[in-house]
Amino acid sequence: MxxxxxxxxxxxxxxxxxxxxxxxxxxxxxxxxxxxxxxxxxxxxxxxxxxxxxxxxxxxxxxxxxxxxxxxxxxxxxxxxxxxSLKNDSRLGGHIVTGHIEGIGKIVSVKNDKNSKMFEFSYPKELNKFIVRKGSIAVDGISLTIADIKNSNSFTAAIIPHTLKNTTLNFKKPGDTINLETDIMAKYLEKSRQNQKETGKISFDLLKRTGFIR
Missing domain, CATH: 2.40.30.20 (Elongation Factor Tu (Ef-tu); domain 3)
Known part of the structure; x- marks a missing residue:
């Protein structure tokens, strides 16, 4: 981790x-x-x-x-x-990252934004349900906060000078590929939501088993 x-x-x-x-x-x-x-x-x-x-x-x-x-x-x-990898006594400075890449995206654009740079990244459509504004995402292993969602397949993130200087984003340009891993907490929440939907269905068999009908 x-x-x-x-x-x-x-x-x-x-x-x-x-x-x-x-x-x-x-x-x-x-x-x-x-x-x-x-x-x-x-x-x-x-x-x-x-x-x-x-x-x-x-x-x-x-x-x-x-x-x-x-x-x-x-x-x-x-x-x-x-x-x-994270040790037992390590501080969690970013967010929990598993190292299991879920998809490959691309850098769409890089624009100056006051003292930082605003990167726009594309992502595979199957990751859309895990991409949320102000949520966390790992881009080439870098913990970033999603600033905004541009459309159904791209998001922006503000990169401060320290991050730019100490990561490969400093060498990246539009068109370059990036590894993406969405926030594991978002995946657990989505799984929980799906389980609730499945267990919440009322069927004839369920009513019969629980004694509401005979």
Whole structure:
């Protein structure tokens, strides 16, 4: 589990179907640890040290993950958002992020908005019921707040200078793809609503079982 607060901008050194190799300044990494790369939860399988402040790790990537994310677009030299998995005593600075990408969107536009930038992102229509104004969403692993919903398939989010400087959004442009994960709380609420609708149906069999009719 993650928070959507990016800890480091890593650099891809090798990219291919078996997995990804990236360099980072994050310490304390161990084989078997979960790590978020552009929002996708992967498992570290190899670690090597380049220097006292730089580490290189390898994470396997399945065909399913490549199909559901934009990780297949990464090349040597690509910058990526990195976040270590949440610890028991960690502060939840963003929102709960699972690292399970639900769809791929695109950057529609980037506009100046006073001291920040307003990004517009498109999203797959199947995510529409989880996209709500002022709700949380993870974009390439970054915890963002939805500022507005433009239509049935795009939303805007204001990106402050700190977030822009410390994430891959600083290098993104209109047309670039992004990994999307909607708020897990929205999914639980939707599931609860569906269950209530199903259990709330009154049928002939239900009335008979409960003794209202014979």
């Amino acid at each position: 993650f928070t959507g607060i990016i800890e480091d901008l890593g650099t891809i050194s090798k990219a291919g179907k078996p997995g990804l190799e990236a360099s980072t300044s994050l310490d304390g990494l161990k084989i078997g640890d979960s790590i978020s790369i552009n929002g996708a939860c992967l498992t570290i399988t190899k670690i090597s040290s380049q220097s006292t402040s730089k580490y290189t790790f390898w994470a396997d990537v399945s065909g399913e993950t490549l199909k559901l994310t934009n990780l297949g677009e990464l090349r040597s030299g690509s910058r990526v958002n990195l976040e270590r």
